[in-house]
Amino acid sequence: MKLELGYVRVSDVCFGDSSSFRDGVLTLDTEALRSMLLENEKIADVRFEIAKPGERTRITPVKDVIQPRVKVEGPGGIFPGVIGKVDTVGSGKTYALEGMGVVTVGKIVGFQEGIIDMSGPGADYTPFSKLINLVLVITPAEGLPQHEYEQAVRLAGLKTAAWIGELAREAVPSRTVVYETPGIPEGLRRYPELPRVGYVLMLQSQGLLHDTYVYGVDAKKILPTLLSPTELMDGAVISGNCVSACDKNTTYHHLNNGVIEDLYAKHGTELNFVGVIITNETVYLADKQRSSDYTAKLCEFLGLDGAIISQEGFGNPDTDLIMNCRKLEAKGIKTVIITDEYAGRDGRSQSLADSDPAADACVTGGNANMPITLPPMDRVIGTLDYVTRIAGGSENSLQPDGSIVAELQVITGATNETGFNRLSAR
Amino acid sequence: MDGSAAAVLLAVRDLCHRGHRLLTHPLAGSVKPNETPYKSILLSDAASGTDADSVQLIEKAIAVSDQFGPIRRNWRERELLDFQTVDASLLAAALESAGWNGNNTF
Numbered sequence: 001m002k003l004e005l006g007y008v009r010v011s012d013v014c015f016g017d018s019s020s021f022r023d024g025v026l027t028l029d030t031e032a033l034r035s036m037l038l039e040n041e042k043i044a045d046v047r048f049e050i051a052k053p054g055e056r057t058r059i060t061p062v063k064d065v066i067q068p069r070v071k072v073e074g075p076g077g078i079f080p081g082v083i084g085k086v087d088t089v090g091s092g093k094t095y096a097l098e099g100m101g102v103v104t105v106g107k108i109v110g111f112q113e114g115i116i117d118m119s120g121p122g123a124d125y126t127p128f129s130k131l132i133n134l135v136l137v138i139t140p141a142e143g144l145p146q147h148e149y150e151q152a153v154r155l156a157g158l159k160t161a162a163w164i165g166e167l168a169r170e171a172v173p174s175r176t177v178v179y180e181t182p183g184i185p186e187g188l189r190r191y192p193e194l195p196r197v198g199y200v201l202m203l204q205s206q207g208l209l210h211d212t213y214v215y216g217v218d219a220k221k222i223l224p225t226l227l228s229p230t231e232l233m234d235g236a237v238i239s240g241n242c243v244s245a246c247d248k249n250t251t252y253h254h255l256n257n258g259v260i261e262d263l264y265a266k267h268g269t270e271l272n273f274v275g276v277i278i279t280n281e282t283v284y285l286a287d288k289q290r291s292s293d294y295t296a297k298l299c300e301f302l303g304l305d306g307a308i309i310s311q312e313g314f315g316n317p318d319t320d321l322i323m324n325c326r327k328l329e330a331k332g333i334k335t336v337i338i339t340d341e342y343a344g345r346d347g348r349s350q351s352l353a354d355s356d357p358a359a360d361a362c363v364t365g366g367n368a369n370m371p372i373t374l375p376p377m378d379r380v381i382g383t384l385d386y387v388t389r390i391a392g393g394s395e396n397s398l399q400p401d402g403s404i405v406a407e408l409q410v411i412t413g414a415t416n417e418t419g420f421n422r423l424s425a426r
Numbered sequence: 427m428d429g430s431a432a433a434v435l436l437a438v439r440d441l442c443h444r445g446h447r448l449l450t451h452p453l454a455g456s457v458k459p460n461e462t463p464y465k466s467i468l469l470s471d472a473a474s475g476t477d478a479d480s481v482q483l484i485e486k487a488i489a490v491s492d493q494f495g496p497i498r499r500n501w502r503e504r505e506l507l508d509f510q511t512v513d514a515s516l517l518a519a520a521l522e523s524a525g526w527n528g529n530n531t532f
Contacts, residue, residue: 109508112456146511206455207519209512220519243456283454283516284468284523285483315453315490319483342458344493353453353490388499391461395499 002180003230004093006072006173010100013050013132021167026100028134033160037136042144042152047137049381051103051118053130056378058122061113061386062412063104063150064239065128065252066157068097070165071234079235081216082155083162089234090227095168101131101252102164104157105382106138108150109209112391114245114412115374115404122374125414127421128252135381136160147208154240158251179230179264181275184302191272195305198274199229199259200295200324201237204249204312205280209242212249212312214278220287224279224295226302229260232276244391246368246414247340249312253413258420259308259338274302279324281317288320296327306334311417314342314368318353329358340365340415345407365417368392368409376402431465432491438467439484445473448480450520452487455512460494463506464513468520471531 011024019029030048037046051057069078074092077084103116116128123129138156140149182190203212205220212219214227214237227236237254260276267273279295282288299307307328311321318339325335337359341351347367369392376399388397392409399405408414413421427437435452442448449468453459501509 109512112512146508147515204456206516207512208515210456210516241456244458248456282519282523283450284520285449285451287523288451313456315458316451316455318453319451342490342494349493350489353486389501389505391456391458 001090001228001230002178003090003233004176004178005233006093006095006176007098008095008168008171009174010097010132013100013134015048019167021171026164026167033163036163037156037159040152040155042141042148043138043156044141045139046156049135049137051133051135051381053118053132055118057118057381058377059103059105059116059133059135059381060384061105061107061382061390062116062245063106063108063113063153063242064157065250065412066102066161067252067255068100068102068161068164069235069255070095070169072169076234078162078165079158079238082213082238083158086215088231089236090231094234095165095171095173096255097165097168099132101128101133102157102161103128103133103135104138104153105135106140106149106153107386108146108153108242112242112244113386115387115410116412117374117377120375121372122411124423125408125411127413137382150209150240150242158238179233181228181230181273187272187274191268194270194272196274196303197263197271198277198299198302198304198307199263200277200279200299200307200309202309202311202317202320202324203237203278203280204241204243204317206283206316211240213238213240219280220282222280224277224291224298226298227276227278229264229273229276232257232260237278243313244368244409245412246409247313247365247417249416249418250413253416253418253420256420257418259310259418274304281313281320283316288323292320292323292327295324296331299328299333300331304333308336308338310338314340315353322354322356322359326356326358336361336363338363338365338417338419340417341367342369343367345369345371363419365415365419365421366408368407368415370408372406372408374404430496431459431462432496434465434467435484435488435491438469439488441469442480442484443476445476446470447477448483449524452484453490454516457509457512458494459491460497462509462513463497463501464509466513466517468517468524
């Protein structure tokens with residue numbers, strides 16, 4: 001499967017009387033956008049705000065971040081099975097609006113949404129501080145149950161991203177990258193000497209408010225399956241969860257998965273990137289066993305020599321991570337796992353809830369318990385009402401001067417387990 | 427049972443030693459042990475020999491819970507309801523997987 005991904009640079013975002021995308025400037029008629037979103041009766045109101053890198057702005061409680069994209073050639077549309085028809089995507093040509101994000105904000109469950117600071121020390125920990133963000137602050141209809149609120153916010157974000165993407169349909173990309181994965185026999189013929197490597201992408205899927213969707217299907221109901229990496233670039237996998245901010249994969253992460261990009265960069269020279277195996281993280285132990293057995297079997301069928309396994313979340317999913325790792329290694333498939341740590345504020349405690357000697361190659365996204373002080377900001381988009389309530393915060397999180405003392409886990413994307421971040425350590 | 431989420435884990439460990447099998451992961455959900463006051467765990471009704479996997483899993487969960495320590499916040503009513511919603515939704519997902527019809531046992 002072959003996809004041409006054109007990156008269209010967004011240099012500015014502003015509001016105006018009509019919507020357009022010209023010379024890198026995105027102008028949005030928020031009244032038009034608002035009426036489209038209010039067609040959903042579950043939404044009482046939407047407020048739009050723009051946050052730019054370097055501003056003294058804090059966005060919270062953040063639910064999801066989405067990159068606007070548009071499918072310009074080939075079958076299907078962006079976010080298939082949810083916004084676009086359910087056609088198989090991942091081939092043809094797609095444009096990604098680089099440099100901006102659509103951020104959804106809403107208090108769904110008070111303790112599970114995150115913070116994005118556009119400047120200061122917190123900004124270093126979230127890749128989304130480097131984007132021009134269109135923020136949607138969404139008020140639900142009165143009495144709306146949380147899972148319906150989550151769904152309404154999820155759909156509003158995706159609709160907005162697709163709507164903005166359409167404005168760039170005629171744009172000229174500043175750069176284009178061609179991603180191609182050959183079929184299994186073709187890959188074997190082309191690269192007989194190269195190690196066959198797959199990517200096991202674990203998806204958060206424990207229950208309501210903990211779900212991820214694949215072509216519109218709830219991931220906890222899937223058996224592990226194979227995707228072309230390019231299908232993710234067209235939005236075949238979207239985030240629908242309200243779990244810890246630091247280590248959940250937002251839809252932006254799924255669209256711009258760094259593991260996939262890096263594997264492609266080495267594809268055909270150092271390794272043969274065979275494909276992406278998606279699997280779930282369930283609550284029911286028999287489901288865990290079935291999914292990890294199935295994942296190992298798929299990897300074996302694909303003749304993999306090695307696999308990278310990325311986790312989403314902490315605790316329960318540590319068990320899925322270790323089961324996947326152990327079962328692949330038992331079949332002679334070398335693994336590298338990517339996770340993050342809850343090693344206590346001093347970093348001295350056990351990092352994961354599960355472990356195994358087979359997991360001897362591990363990459364960490366950082367310690368989510370690390371304390372951090374976020375200075376006060378001039379502008380808050382959303383509300384600070386929940387910062388003392390958020391996972392990683394405490395009763396004393398909000399200081400009288402407006403600064404926040406909390407653990408790193410409050411920051412959206414801070415310890416992301418696909419490694420999508422800018423900070424590193426040796 | 428009336429008590430902390432940590433106390434639920436200890437009670438479940440006793441049941442595992444008495445031969446009940448764990449059916450759901452004791453750390454289900456992304457809510458940290460020192461955050462939520464609620465914890466639902468599904469165990470087999472039938473008890474036979476002690477299941478080593480269940481005992482190991484609950485021991486690891488207790489170790490994680492001890493590491494996080496007790497809840498340090500006073501939750502408001504609305505937040506308690508949020509925690510209940512999350513706990514109930516995780517349990518509902520497990521019951522659906524288990525094929526529970528309201529009467530059958532496991």
